[in-house]
Amino acid sequence: MSEPSAEAADRSGRPPTLTERTIEAVREGIRNGTLVPGELYSVYRLADELGVSRSPVRDALLRLAETGMVAFERNRGFRVVLPGARELTEIIAVRLALEVPAAQRAAVRATAADRAALQNEYEAMQVSVTAGDETAFMMHDQRFHGLLLELAGNAHVTRIIENLRDATRLVGTSTIRTSRSLEDVYQEHLPILDAIQQGSPSTAGAAMRRHLESTGRLLLQEAARKSDTNLKSNALWNDLVGHPPVGE
Amino acid sequence: MSEPSAEAADRSGRPPTLTERTIEAVREGIRNGTLVPGELYSVYRLADELGVSRSPVRDALLRLAETGMVAFERNRGFRVVLPGARELTEIIAVRLALEVPAAQRAAVRATAADRAALQNEYEAMQVSVTAGDETAFMMHDQRFHGLLLELAGNAHVTRIIENLRDATRLVGTSTIRTSRSLEDVYQEHLPILDAIQQGSPSTAGAAMRRHLESTGRLLLQEAARKSDTNLKSNALWNDLVGHPPVGE
DNA sequence: TCGCCATGAGTAACATGTTACTCCAAGTAT
DNA sequence: ATACTTGGAGTAACATGTTACTCATGGCGA
Numbered sequence A, B: 001m002s003e004p005s006a007e008a009a010d011r012s013g014r015p016p017t018l019t020e021r022t023i024e025a026v027r028e029g030i031r032n033g034t035l036v037p038g039e040l041y042s043v044y045r046l047a048d049e050l051g052v053s054r055s056p057v058r059d060a061l062l063r064l065a066e067t068g069m070v071a072f073e074r075n076r077g078f079r080v081v082l083p084g085a086r087e088l089t090e091i092i093a094v095r096l097a098l099e100v101p102a103a104q105r106a107a108v109r110a111t112a113a114d115r116a117a118l119q120n121e122y123e124a125m126q127v128s129v130t131a132g133d134e135t136a137f138m139m140h141d142q143r144f145h146g147l148l149l150e151l152a153g154n155a156h157v158t159r160i161i162e163n164l165r166d167a168t169r170l171v172g173t174s175t176i177r178t179s180r181s182l183e184d185v186y187q188e189h190l191p192i193l194d195a196i197q198q199g200s201p202s203t204a205g206a207a208m209r210r211h212l213e214s215t216g217r218l219l220l221q222e223a224a225r226k227s228d229t230n231l232k233s234n235a236l237w238n239d240l241v242g243h244p245p246v247g248e
Numbered sequence C: 001t002c003g004c005c006a007t008g009a010g011t012a013a014c015a016t017g018t019t020a021c022t023c024c025a026a027g028t029a030t
Numbered sequence D: 001a002t003a004c005t006t007g008g009a010g011t012a013a014c015a016t017g018t019t020a021c022t023c024a025t026g027g028c029g030a
Helices: A018-031 A043-050 A054-066 A085-109 A112-131 A134-152 A155-172 A182-197 A201-226 A233-240 B018-031 B043-050 B054-066 B085-109 B112-131 B134-152 B155-172 B182-197 B201-226 B233-240
Strands: A070-073 A077-080 B070-073 B077-080
Touching: A018 A043, A018 A054, A018 A155, A043 A054, A054 A070, A054 B054, A085 A134, A085 A155, A085 A182, A085 A201, A085 A233, A085 B085, A085 B155, A112 A134, A112 A182, A134 A155, A134 A182, A155 A201, A155 B085, A155 B155, A182 A201, A201 A233, B018 B043, B018 B054, B018 B155, B043 B054, B054 B070, B085 B134, B085 B155, B085 B182, B085 B201, B085 B233, B112 B134, B112 B182, B134 B155, B134 B182, B155 B201, B182 B201, B201 B233
Parallel strands: none
Antiparallel strands: A070 A077, B070 B077
16 A cells, blocks of 8 residues: 655656655665764665665765765765764855845745745644654754745755755754753744744844854754864854954 | 876876766866757767766766756756856855855955965956956956855855856856956956955955846846846846845 | 785776667558 | 657666775784
């Protein structure tokens, strides 16, 4: 009764290719700990674990390598890359530069249906928080940001941010619980939602900025905890994220 | 006497792979008109034109497809994609969001050597203008922006912009001459350079903004000229690039 | 015990084989 | 002439074969 390919067709009309399914499989493997960052793997092994040939697996990994999620080592294998403090900071800087204006535009462009959809995701986040289901929470968080970006109307921005989120996901996952701040992250979304419901771009932008900065600091803390890359993080942050000097 | 692979080793120590060389070959083919946008090509033909097997060619094209330069059509072939007004506008919006802050940071961080390097590229642009060598001009223009981005210290930003430039290159090339504005584009770089020499971030940011907006409008004009996508460009521009509303 | 070198297992990169699909164009019925 | 079928050429996606490389391991001499 159950279909062989789970969430198959998207809505693009075509069934997904093996390459695409492999990409999802690798992402899932990273999420649930099957693929450990730093460990050395090979296309051969992964291919017959997934029951497909090496070609689509290789294609999938090459695409993921493009975004920095994995790295190939010639004649050795490939590794899942755990982003360091430097990379995380860079990513936060990009997200600030793109998502803050996106939130502003979204506040102006949102239709009633859009607002309702955002509200839905926000409430789903609420449910996930009380249920303590971090996986579900991350999913709704992603959808919230995704919806907001689509609203802003720039498909390039959406794609870029989606890729960056991929690279950071494995830092945030199963670690936020540690600092019991799932609730905090959830609450930071409320001012964003409110500002968009009220159509106030500057407020929405400011709220998004606060949210991203706070999330960024959390991720950096987490990254510092697991690797010994002890904390010159503050210098990095000021250097790459710190607000551009306004005066001279 | 002449090496088989021209500008081989980069400086990464390793010789470039066939895939990488193919990527460069495709880019070059697009630049010099061997590969016509819109036309249907196949991996088979391209592979034996380049004298390699289908694998590296396919890998190369998949990577280029990731950035939107080419598009595959299942069982049909692939096309070089000419970006439309929509895509161009989106790209300009991203560049504004990322390169303006980058210019600000660069103004603060630049060392004497950095300033000299920028000056060099600027003067090389000058030479290209008087020589009427558009290809060389584009190259130095790219290097100028590339140096500036590296200065800003965010490798992700550098990579993103580099990819976007790729997608737009085939619109700008051999068309700027039409509006005889090579000189204008050159002159717009002076205020940027000056501001960085003087270490003034806000001035550098403003100059960069003016430059990108002006370049963007030129590209849009050009795109509108060759495709019949007649000009609702202005609405697009205001929608995606227009400064975010400052007040409420 | 310690350093050196041969050897072989395992791999990414590259090459070639196979399959199921799309489309065009030439035929055939109407 | 026009619509409708049909065959075949050409293709991306997927599978498998080959090569040249990296590195761990174990023997061998000091």
